[in-house]
Amino acid sequence: MTAPATELRPAGARGLARPFLRLRVAGYAFFLPFFVVFLITVVAPLLYAIYLSFFQDRLIGGTVFAGLANYTRAVGDALFGAGLLRVALFLVVQVPIMLLIALGCALAIDSGRLRWPSLFRITIFMPYAVPAVVAALMWGYMYGDEFGLVGQIGDVFGVTLPDLMSRSWMLGSIGNMVTWEYVGYNMIILYAALRAIPEELYEAAEMDGAGAIRIAWSIKLPALRPALLVATVFSIIGSFQLFNEPNILQKLAPSVITTSYTPNMYAYNLAFNGQQINYSAAVAVVLGLVTVVVAYVVQLITARREQTL
Amino acid sequence: MTAVAGAPAATTAQRGTHRSTKPRRRGKSPVLTLIMLVMFGYAVLPLFWLLANSSKTSADLFSTFGLWFGGDFHLFANIADTLSYNNGIFLRWFGNTVLYSVVGAGGAALLATIGGYALAKYDFPGRKLLFAVVLGAISIPGTALAVPTYLLFSQIGLVDTPWAVLIPSLCSPFGLYLMRVYAADAVPDSILESARIDGAGEFRIFRTIALRLLAPGFVTVLLFSLVATWNNYFLPLIVLNTPDWFPLTVGLNQWNAQANSGTSGAVDATYSLILTGSLLSIVPLIIAFLVLQRFWQSGLATGSVKQ
Numbered sequence: 069m070t071a072p073a074t075e076l077r078p079a080g081a082r083g084l085a086r087p088f089l090r091l092r093v094a095g096y097a098f099f100l101p102f103f104v105v106f107l108i109t110v111v112a113p114l115l116y117a118i119y120l121s122f123f124q125d126r127l128i129g130g131t132v133f134a135g136l137a138n139y140t141r142a143v144g145d146a147l148f149g150a151g152l153l154r155v156a157l158f159l160v161v162q163v164p165i166m167l168l169i170a171l172g173c174a175l176a177i178d179s180g181r182l183r184w185p186s187l188f189r190i191t192i193f194m195p196y197a198v199p200a201v202v203a204a205l206m207w208g209y210m211y212g213d214e215f216g217l218v219g220q221i222g223d224v225f226g227v228t229l230p231d232l233m234s235r236s237w238m239l240g241s242i243g244n245m246v247t248w249e250y251v252g253y254n255m256i257i258l259y260a261a262l263r264a265i266p267e268e269l270y271e272a273a274e275m276d277g278a279g280a281i282r283i284a285w286s287i288k289l290p291a292l293r294p295a296l297l298v299a300t301v302f303s304i305i306g307s308f309q310l311f312n313e314p315n316i317l318q319k320l321a322p323s324v325i326t327t328s329y330t331p332n333m334y335a336y337n338l339a340f341n342g343q344q345i346n347y348s349a350a351v352a353v354v355l356g357l358v359t360v361v362v363a364y365v366v367q368l369i370t371a372r373r374e375q376t377l
Numbered sequence: 378m379t380a381v382a383g384a385p386a387a388t389t390a391q392r393g394t395h396r397s398t399k400p401r402r403r404g405k406s407p408v409l410t411l412i413m414l415v416m417f418g419y420a421v422l423p424l425f426w427l428l429a430n431s432s433k434t435s436a437d438l439f440s441t442f443g444l445w446f447g448g449d450f451h452l453f454a455n456i457a458d459t460l461s462y463n464n465g466i467f468l469r470w471f472g473n474t475v476l477y478s479v480v481g482a483g484g485a486a487l488l489a490t491i492g493g494y495a496l497a498k499y500d501f502p503g504r505k506l507l508f509a510v511v512l513g514a515i516s517i518p519g520t521a522l523a524v525p526t527y528l529l530f531s532q533i534g535l536v537d538t539p540w541a542v543l544i545p546s547l548c549s550p551f552g553l554y555l556m557r558v559y560a561a562d563a564v565p566d567s568i569l570e571s572a573r574i575d576g577a578g579e580f581r582i583f584r585t586i587a588l589r590l591l592a593p594g595f596v597t598v599l600l601f602s603l604v605a606t607w608n609n610y611f612l613p614l615i616v617l618n619t620p621d622w623f624p625l626t627v628g629l630n631q632w633n634a635q636a637n638s639g640t641s642g643a644v645d646a647t648y649s650l651i652l653t654g655s656l657l658s659i660v661p662l663i664i665a666f667l668v669l670q671r672f673w674q675s676g677l678a679t680g681s682v683k684q
Binding site: 090091092094095096097098099101102103105106108109110112113114116117120169173176177179181182183184187188190191192193194195196197198199200201202203205206207209210216217220224248251252256257260263264301305309311312316319320332335336339340345348349352353355356359360363364 | 404405406409410412413416417419420421423424426427442443444488489491492494495496498499500501502504507511513514515516517521522523524525526527528529544545547548550553579580583604607608610611615625626627629630633634637648651652655658659662663665666667670674677678
């Protein structure tokens with residue numbers, strides 16, 4: 069990328085090797101601070117988790133090497149499997165809905181045919197700034213069928229609305245929460261990508277007689293593909309990590325949200341309420357592997373020949 | 378904002394002759410605006426609900442309709458109650474959150490900026506491999522790291538200290554990715570070259586020239602890291618036990634746990650505290666986004682998502 073332009077340098081001012089070396093040293097020096105923190109906060113815990121996952125804490129004999137025993141247990145664990153299935157279902161339904169809404173909003177704001185576009189852009193983005201804890205508390209109280217907003221609206225119309233915190237509604241209720249929190253964030257990412265499309269492309273298309281729909285389909289959507297891919301991958305990771313919202317709602321609906329409701333809650337409860345640190349590490353590693361594999365496969369399917377680096 | 382609104386207008390003026398054939402410039406669409414108003418309501422109504430209910434007395438909270446204000450406007454009394462409850466623990470949590478966010482997000486943005494600049498503008502061996510490794514780390518669930526982080530930190534005695542929250546906040550692989558893409562565009566090689574010819578050292582070039590050009594990208598990374606640390610819940614929940622070190626998120630949920638397990642008399646009052654506390658906890662971030670929106674939006678648009 070940056071070919072050191074030795075030819076620009078006054079000849080003989082310095083040796084040829086020295087500026088090369090100087091740039092390399094500077095490159096490493098600038099990258100070093102980030103890398104040290106990266107090693108401490110990402111690489112070390114990751115390696116430690118993998119290490120822990122190969123051991124078992126036995127009543128007799130203390131901590132012993134267990135090979136893949138924790139992993140075989142995790143693969144056959146019905147609670148873990150149910151949690152994984154639950155977030156997979158969540159992912160398949162919530163992520164497309166959220167991204168389609170975000171895409172629609174971004175295209176609408178970018179179209180130039182909307183009144184008050186900047187007002188919409190800021191307000192739809194605003195929930196992103198709300199902590200997941202606050203969002204979960206807020207929506208949790210609103211969902212309540214007794215003193216919550218849903219119950220009050222039901223009273224106004226004289227009907228009993230379904231209990232959104234019941235077993236059959238809970239996953240959808242969490243999906244609504246997550247959509248509310250992140251639709252604006254994804255919209256902003258997509259909108260920023262739309263702004264980066266050169267204006268000349270539109271002009272050329274219009275010259276050729278393309279309408280607004282055609283431009284959106286043939287110019288905007290292809291240009292959005294890298295940004296859509298990033299948004300999709302992040303949403304997939306987020307879905308598998310699901311923890312904050314169900315963990316908060318657990319206090320409001322303890323019988324619906326069990327300690328293994330999502331794989332992440334399961335890993336947390338294994339470690340901190342069950343004292344099964346080694347098994348928890350194995351669960352976390354498997355969860356991480358599943359996430360990486362799914363994210364990678366999605367990338368392969370959608371990216372085709374696109375460069376990611 | 379003005380730049381965004383102004384851009385299409387300027388091009389229309391330049392080529393005014395084609396106006397009739399350009400659907401994009403064909404005036405506003407009421408239908409589209411109406412659809413977006415629904416989205417507006419979806420985004421804002423819960424926040425309005427929070428504001429309305431933070432301004433109610435505990436009694437009104439349960440007896441009046443949720444989407445409007447109660448009989449008395451009790452907001453300031455509720456704020457006073459929230460701030461003074463339990464010897465002002467809420468203020469302590471607020472201060473902790475500010476500390477974790479400013480130091481954590483500020484540090485993360487700075488490290489990502491310097492590192493991203495290094496990856497974009499210096500050709501050193503291993504550069505691509507290092508970038509690939511960091512990029513791969515984005516897809517590792519942060520929560521999968523939280524439990525081993527806790528165990529590591531407990532071995533070196535950092536658990537239940539602010540360091541346990543601060544150190545992990547300093548690393549932002551996504552920030553590094555953003556800054557690398559941004560720096561590649563925003564800092565022209567020719568400027569670096571001419572500075573070198575003038576005899577400036579690399580650090581001085583970074584400090585006096587590159588840092589200024591990188592400012593919108595820096596603000597963007599800073600704001601997104603700020604949200605991540607301000608809203609962080611999982612990690613502090615794990616690594617902290619002493620309420621004095623809690624951030625707002627963990628503290629608010631502790632109140633929530635109290636409210637749902639306490640006796641009914643105390644319950645009502647605690648709900649008011651939770652709602653008012655929630656409202657207070659989101660105001661600073663919304664202000665930060667509004668004040669700095671010109672910077673972070675241009676930062677996103679110029680670099681982050683172009684590939």
